Structures are given as structure tokens and as C-alpha cells.
Amino acid sequence: MEKIILKNKIFEYFLIGFLIILLVRNLYALGTGNLIGIITCGIQGLLLFLILTKNKFGKIGIEVWAIILVLSNGISLLAKLIKALFGNEIPITVLFKKLIFLTIGILIYIFSKKYVEIVKVK
Secondary structure: EEEEEEEEEEHHHHHHHHHHHHHHHHHHOOOOOOOOOHHHHHHHHHHHHHHOOOOOHHHHHHHHHHHHHHHHHHHHHHHHHHHHHHOOOOOHHHHHHHHHHHHHHHHHHHHHHEEEEEEEOO
């Protein structure tokens, strides 16, 4: 049987906390009528479950989720910058939010490669 071990407790607590915050935010969005929140809540809930149960698929889940986070926020940031270049006014807070999520996604991916290991247990 295999399971994951997160070697850095700070990274583990940050990752779990970040997922819980995003899950709560998406549950609120779901409650206000945004039905796309069902998909994000499901993915984040599944990932949280994999991490907390130390499932061996947790490492792959973290990495795939981080790549999706980087790609979605990177493409969105690029699109907003192009819109701003052509004269549309984009609030600076929107750009900062995209940049922060892009940075967090990159850091989660890097730290998951460094601090998450799959080990065999008896």
C-alpha cells in the first residue's frame, strides 16, 4: 500500500487552509446562484479528501490542480493585460488577484514536487 507524506508541515497547513478557503468561497458562490461552483467545489473537496487521507493519488491531484490554477489565471491575466493595452479600463485589483493566484499556483506546484513523496507502507 502506498500513501503520500508531506515533508514540510508549513506547506501542508498552507495547502489545506488554502483549499478550505477556496472551498468556502466557492460554496458561497454556489449559494448565490453560480452553478459553475459545483465543479470547483467537487474538485477542491476531492483534493482535500485525498490530502487528508494521505491517498497516493494526492500527489498527482495537487500537481494537476496547481497546473490548472496556473494556466487558468495566467491566461486570464494575459487576456486582461491585452484588453488594457487596447484601451479598456481594467481595475488594478482584478490584475493583482490574478497575479496572486498565478503566483500561489506556481509555488504550490514547485513545493509539491519538493515536499510531497509517495512512500510504501506495510
